[in-house]
Amino acid sequence: MPFWNLAEPIMEALSQQVHESCSISVLEGTEIVYVLRVPARKIMTINLSIGSRLPAYCSSMGRVLLAGLPDDELERVLRNTDLRARTSRTVTDIDALKAVVADIRTRGWALNDQELEEGLVSLAAPIRNRAGHTIAALNISGQANRTSAAEMLERFLPSLLEAADKISGLVGLRT
Numbered sequence: 001m002p003f004w005n006l007a008e009p010i011m012e013a014l015s016q017q018v019h020e021s022c023s024i025s026v027l028e029g030t031e032i033v034y035v036l037r038v039p040a041r042k043i044m045t046i047n048l049s050i051g052s053r054l055p056a057y058c059s060s061m062g063r064v065l066l067a068g069l070p071d072d073e074l075e076r077v078l079r080n081t082d083l084r085a086r087t088s089r090t091v092t093d094i095d096a097l098k099a100v101v102a103d104i105r106t107r108g109w110a111l112n113d114q115e116l117e118e119g120l121v122s123l124a125a126p127i128r129n130r131a132g133h134t135i136a137a138l139n140i141s142g143q144a145n146r147t148s149a150a151e152m153l154e155r156f157l158p159s160l161l162e163a164a165d166k167i168s169g170l171v172g173l174r175t
Contacts, residue, residue: 004036007127007167011038011138014163018156020142024127024167025054026135027065030081032056035136057081057097058090060112060124061137067104068126068134074101090115109157113149121149123156125164130172138164 004024011022015038022040025032031053056062057078066074075098083092091097104110109125116122124139140156147155 006170007138008036008038010163010166010170011036014038014140014159015040017159018140020140020147020156022138022140022163023061024136024138025061025065026137027056027062027069028053030056030077032059032062032065032137054116055081055086057083057092058086058112058115060110060122060141061139063101063104063110063112064124064126064137064139065134067101067110074098086116087114087118089113109161111149111153114144119144121147121152123152123160125160126168127164127171128168135171138167 007024011024015022020040022038023034024036025034027033032055034050034052034054037050054062056066066077069077078094078097083094083097084090085092091100109123112120112122112124114120120141121144122139122141124137126134127136127138129135138160140152140160142152
């Protein structure tokens with residue numbers, strides 16, 4: 001049974017608990033690739049499904065995955081990325097992005113407040129293998145008009161971190 005099948009029940013429970021969509025992605029080059037998604041409501045104009053790709057630099061899961069890279073690899077990925085503003089809030093400066101990634105490394109999770117798309121807020125945490133390396137990211141995404149970034153942190157972060165830890169535990173049993 002593929003690992004993602006083991007993660008799905010945890011994601012479904014998380015989605016039901018927070019009433020928002022949950023996804024898992026991996027890093028491929030400068031983009032994230034969705035490997036599992038449990039939708040709650042349509043929240044983005046982009047239709048996301050397994051295999052969908054988004055830029056890593058301006059998505060919560062992407063930033064968690066970038067935070068798992070060594071500094072030289074992070075530098076290479078950012079230099080190879082088309083850093084363009086997708087909204088008025090998108091961080092596009094490489095040094096500023098490195099500071100954002102450094103903060104994520106310290107706290108262990110990422111919050112994205114309308115940098116990928118207007119009206120979209122998301123929170124992501126790493127999924128780690130037995131050696132502690134980030135291999136994927138889990139997120140919760142919602143609409144800013146329904147749940148602000150501050151509310152998302154307060155209400156959803158503990159549940160997200162718990163789900164990410166459970167999934168990481170499953171990975172540890174298989175790797």
